[in-house]
Amino acid sequence: MKTAQVIMATGANAAAQAVKYARVDVVPGYPITPQTSIMEYMASMVENDELNARFIPVEGEHSAMAAAVAASAAGARVFTATSSNGLLYMHEVLHMASGGRLPVVMCNVNRGIFAPWTLWSDHQDSMAQRDTGWIQYHCSSNQEVFNTILQAYRVAEQINIPIMVNFDGFAISHCLMPLTLPPQEDIDQFLPPHKPEWRLDPANPSSFSNVTMAAEYAPFRQMLSDDIIASIPLVKQAAQEYKEATGMWDGDTIDTYRLEDAEVVAFAINSMAAELKLSVDILREQGIKAGLLRPRLYLPFPAEDIIAALPQNAQVMVLDRNYNFGHPGGILASELKSVLFGRRNDITVKNRVMGIGGIDLTRRFMAAEIRAMMDE
Amino acid sequence: MTTSIKQLPDTEQVLSGNGACGGCPATMALRIVGKALGPNAIMLLTPSCSVASMGMTPKLGYNWPGINITFATAGSSASGITHALEIMKEKGRLEGELPTVFSWVGDGGTYDIGFQALSAAAERNDNIIHFCYNNEAYSNTGVQRSGATPRGSFTTTTPTGKRQPKKNMALLMLEHNIPYVATATVAYPGDLYDKVVKAKNIPGMKYIEILAPCYLGWQFDMSDTVQMSRAAVRSGAWLLWEAENGKITFNNPTSLIINGKKAAEPVDEYVKKQGRFNRLLKGADSAERIAEIQGDIDREIAFMRERAKITI
Amino acid sequence: MKSLTKAYRPISWPMLGAGGDTGSWRVHRPVVDVQKCTKCQFCWAYCPEAVIDRHEIIIDYRYCKGCGVCAVECPTGAISMEKEE
Ligand SMILES: Cc1ncc(C[n+]2csc(CCOP(=O)(O)OP(=O)(O)O)c2C)c(N)n1
Ligand code: SF4
Ligand code: SF4
Ligand code: SF4
Ligand SMILES: [Mg+2]
Numbered sequence: 001m002k003t004a005q006v007i008m009a010t011g012a013n014a015a016a017q018a019v020k021y022a023r024v025d026v027v028p029g030y031p032i033t034p035q036t037s038i039m040e041y042m043a044s045m046v047e048n049d050e051l052n053a054r055f056i057p058v059e060g061e062h063s064a065m066a067a068a069v070a071a072s073a074a075g076a077r078v079f080t081a082t083s084s085n086g087l088l089y090m091h092e093v094l095h096m097a098s099g100g101r102l103p104v105v106m107c108n109v110n111r112g113i114f115a116p117w118t119l120w121s122d123h124q125d126s127m128a129q130r131d132t133g134w135i136q137y138h139c140s141s142n143q144e145v146f147n148t149i150l151q152a153y154r155v156a157e158q159i160n161i162p163i164m165v166n167f168d169g170f171a172i173s174h175c176l177m178p179l180t181l182p183p184q185e186d187i188d189q190f191l192p193p194h195k196p197e198w199r200l201d202p203a204n205p206s207s208f209s210n211v212t213m214a215a216e217y218a219p220f221r222q223m224l225s226d227d228i229i230a231s232i233p234l235v236k237q238a239a240q241e242y243k244e245a246t247g248m249w250d251g252d253t254i255d256t257y258r259l260e261d262a263e264v265v266a267f268a269i270n271s272m273a274a275e276l277k278l279s280v281d282i283l284r285e286q287g288i289k290a291g292l293l294r295p296r297l298y299l300p301f302p303a304e305d306i307i308a309a310l311p312q313n314a315q316v317m318v319l320d321r322n323y324n325f326g327h328p329g330g331i332l333a334s335e336l337k338s339v340l341f342g343r344r345n346d347i348t349v350k351n352r353v354m355g356i357g358g359i360d361l362t363r364r365f366m367a368a369e370i371r372a373m374m375d376e
Numbered sequence: 377m378t379t380s381i382k383q384l385p386d387t388e389q390v391l392s393g394n395g396a397c398g399g400c401p402a403t404m405a406l407r408i409v410g411k412a413l414g415p416n417a418i419m420l421l422t423p424s425c426s427v428a429s430m431g432m433t434p435k436l437g438y439n440w441p442g443i444n445i446t447f448a449t450a451g452s453s454a455s456g457i458t459h460a461l462e463i464m465k466e467k468g469r470l471e472g473e474l475p476t477v478f479s480w481v482g483d484g485g486t487y488d489i490g491f492q493a494l495s496a497a498a499e500r501n502d503n504i505i506h507f508c509y510n511n512e513a514y515s516n517t518g519v520q521r522s523g524a525t526p527r528g529s530f531t532t533t534t535p536t537g538k539r540q541p542k543k544n545m546a547l548l549m550l551e552h553n554i555p556y557v558a559t560a561t562v563a564y565p566g567d568l569y570d571k572v573v574k575a576k577n578i579p580g581m582k583y584i585e586i587l588a589p590c591y592l593g594w595q596f597d598m599s600d601t602v603q604m605s606r607a608a609v610r611s612g613a614w615l616l617w618e619a620e621n622g623k624i625t626f627n628n629p630t631s632l633i634i635n636g637k638k639a640a641e642p643v644d645e646y647v648k649k650q651g652r653f654n655r656l657l658k659g660a661d662s663a664e665r666i667a668e669i670q671g672d673i674d675r676e677i678a679f680m681r682e683r684a685k686i687t688i
Numbered sequence: 689m690k691s692l693t694k695a696y697r698p699i700s701w702p703m704l705g706a707g708g709d710t711g712s713w714r715v716h717r718p719v720v721d722v723q724k725c726t727k728c729q730f731c732w733a734y735c736p737e738a739v740i741d742r743h744e745i746i747i748d749y750r751y752c753k754g755c756g757v758c759a760v761e762c763p764t765g766a767i768s769m770e771k772e773e
C-alpha cells in the first residue's frame with residue numbers, strides 16, 4: 001500500500017497538485033498576479049505529461065471562463081484560476097456556468113481590485129461575485145487549498161453548480177508550507193471520474209441556453225437558488241468522506257477554535273483566520289475568553305451551523321477584508337447579522353474592516369483590535 | 377467542378393418551422409452548411425438572429441447539439457469544446473469519429489465583440505470552423521451598424537449613412553496563417569457546400585464568411601434574398617474566394633471580374649435595389665457618395681487581385 | 689433534488705415547428721404549376737425553410753412562410769404567389 005508523501009509547497013503549487021490529483025481534462029488559463037504560478041504549474045504539468053489534459057493558453061479571462069464553460073458542456077472535467085480584475089473580467093461568463101448548471105471548479109487567489117492599482121490581498125474580488133450563483137469556499141492554509149479543490153469537484157459534480165475556491169494572494173499563494181499528498185488511489189476512490197448526466201452529444205442532440213420565456217426561466221432560477229442552499233449537506237458529506245479517505249480535516253462548512261466557552265468570538269475567513277487562532281491564544285493569556293469561528297463555506301452562507309456553534313451571549317467580532325459599499329463596515333458582518341436576526345438576540349455583532357490592499361494582519365494587531373472593539 | 381444543386385445531399389439539419397423571418401438568408405445558408413457537415417457536429421452560437429430563430433426552451437429548430445454562449449466568446453468557447461472532445465477521445469471516454477465543432481455567428485459576434493477571442497483561437501490554430509453569416513448589421517437588436525456595414529448604409533446608429541468602409545475580415549483571418557479561409561454567399565449553394573466540405577476535412581482553424589442579404593436590414597422585398605446575393609457578387613461588392621494554406625483562389629463569377637474577363641456591374645444598380653441606401657440617394661451629394669461606395673469596391677478588387685499574387 | 693433531472697437545465701430538443709406552425713405567417717402561398725416545372729430543384733435548394741420535397745416538388749404548407757424566394761428563383765416561372773384567403 002502506498003503512503004502519503006509530504007513536500008514543501010506554495011499555495012499555488014498545492015492548487016496545481018490538487019488539479020493533477022483530480023485528473024482534470026481541460027485547463028484554460030491566463031496569467032494575473034498572484035495567481036500566475038498556478039497556470040505556470042498547469043502548463044508545465046501538461047507539457048511534461050505529468051497530467052493528461054489540455055492546457056488552453058487563452059487571450060484573457062473572459063475567454064478562460066468561456067472555454068471552461070464550453071468544455072464542461074462537452075463533458076470534460078475543467079479547471080481554471082484567476083485573481084482580482086481577471087475575476088471581474090469573467091463576470092458575465094460566471095453566470096453561464098451557474099445558469100447552465102455546469103460543475104466548473106476555479107481557484108480565485110484573492111487580490112484587491114483597481115482603481116487604484118494594487119497587487120496584494122483583500123476579498124473585494126470574490127465578494128463582488130457573490131451574486132453569480134457560484135458556491136464559494138475560503139481556505140486558510142496550503143493544505144486546505146489542496147483538500148478543498150478535491151472536495152469542490154465532488155460537490156460540484158453532484159449538484160451541478162460551479163465552485164470557486166478562494167485563498168489569499170501571497171500569504172497563501174506564495175508561502176511555502178508542508179503539504180501532504182495522499183496516495184492517488186485514495187483520491188480516485190474519493191473522487192470518481194466525471195460522468196455528466198447531460199452533455200453536448202451529436203448522438204442525442206440538445207441545445208443549451210436558447211431564449212427562454214419567463215414561465216420556464218423563473219423555475220430554472222428558483223431551482224438554482226434552492227440547490228445552492230441544498231449543497232450544504234453535500235459539502236459536509238464531502239469533508240467527512242475526504243477525512244475517511246485521507247485522514248485530513250479542515251472543518252466542513254465552518255471551522256472553530258476554542259469556541260465552546262468563548263465570550264468573545266473572532267469571525268473571519270481565509271488566511272487571516274489562521275493567524276486569528278494565535279490572536280485567540282494571546283487574548284486567552286490576557287484572561288479574555290476568546291474563540292474563533294471561520295466560515296470555510298462563504299456561499300451558501302452556513303447559517304444553521306453558525307447559529308448552532310455560537311456560544312450564549314457571545315460578542316462576535318467580525319473582521320472583514322472587504323467593504324460593503326453603502327453600509328458602514330464589511331459584507332461578512334451584514335451576512336452574519338441577517339442570519340442572526342430574530343434567532344439569536346443574545347448575540348452582539350461588532351465589525352471592523354482591515355487588511356485592505358494587503359495590509360499585514362498580525363496576531364498582535366488583530367488581538368489588539370478585538371480588545372478595542374470590546375470597549376466600543 | 378462545383379457541386380450542382382441536384383448533387384446536394386438530402387440531409388436537413390435546419391428543421392422546418394423555426395423562428396427565422398421568411399426568406400432569411402442566415403437560415404438559407406445554414407441549411408446548406410448542414411448538408412455539408414451532417415449530423416455529427418456541435419454548434420456554437422452567440423446572441424444573434426440565428427439564436428432568436430432557433431426556438432425557445434425547450435424547443436430547438438436545428439438538429440445539432442448546440443450552445444448559445446456569451447456574445448464575445450465564440451472563438452474561445454469553440455476551443456474549449458474541441459479540446460474537451462479531443463482529450464476525452466484520447467482518454468478513451470469518447471468513441472468513433474469526433475464531431476466537427478463549428479461556430480455560427482453573425483458579423484457583430486465576428487468583426488466586433490468577438491474579434492479578440494476569434495483572433496486568439498486562430499492564432500492557436502484550434503480545430504474548429506468559424507462561420508460568420510454576414511448580414512452587414514446587428515439585425516437581432518434592430519439593425520445597428522457593425523464593422524461589416526458598408527459605407528453609405530443606413531442603420532439605426534448611422535442615420536445619415538455610414539461614413540466608414542467595412543473591414544476585410546476574411547483577409548484579416550487569412551493573415552493569422554490558418555489553413556483555410558473562404559467567402560461565400562447564398563446565391564451559390566454549390567460553392568458554399570464545397571467550401572464547407574473542404575473545411576470539414578482540414579484540421580486546425582477554418583474561417584468561412586457567408587454574405588447574408590437580410591431583407592429587414594437592407595430593406596428589399598424578402599423574396600429577393602437570393603437576387604440580392606447574386607447582385608452583390610456581380611457588382612464586386614462581395615468577392616468569392618478561398619485560400620488553402622495561404623494561397624488565394626477566386627471562384628466564379630468573381631474570378632472573371634478579377635482577371636478582367638468580365639467587368640463588375642456598376643454599383644448603382646445594386647445600391648438602388650436596397651432601401652438602406654435610400655437616404656443617401658436622395659441627398660444633394662448623392663453622386664459623390666455613390667462614387668465613394670464604388671471607390672471602396674474598386675479598391676478591394678484591386679487590392680485582392682494583388683494580394684492573391686503573394687504566394688510565399 | 690429535481691436539478692439532477694434534465695428538465696431543470698435550460699436545454700432544448702430538436703423538433704419540427706420549434707417556432708410554431710409558421711405556415712400561419714403566410715400572406716402569399718406559393719403554388720407550383722406542374723406543367724411548367726422541370727424538376728430542376730432550384731426552389732428546393734433556395735427555400736430557407738426546407739419545406740419543399742425535392743423530387744415531387746410538393747410544398748409543406750404547415751411551415752412554408754410564404755417568402756416567395758422559390759417563385760423568384762424558379763427558372764421557368766412555374767411557381768406563382770397567390771394571396772391567402
Ligand atoms: C455582451 C452583450 N452585449 C450586447 C448584447 C446584445 N446583442 C444581442 S444580439 C446583438 C447583435 C448581434 O449582431 P450579429 O452578431 O451581427 O448577429 P445578427 O443579429 O445580425 O444575426 C447584440 C448587440 C448581448 N447579447 N451581449
Ligand atoms: S432580420 Fe434578417 S437575418 Fe435576422 S432573421 Fe430576419 S431575415 Fe434573418
Ligand atoms: S424551381 Fe421551378 S422548375 Fe425548378 S423544380 Fe422548382 S418549380 Fe420546378
Ligand atoms: S415561399 Fe419561401 S418558405 Fe415557402 S416554399 Fe417558397 S421558399 Fe420555401
Ligand atoms: Mg449581423
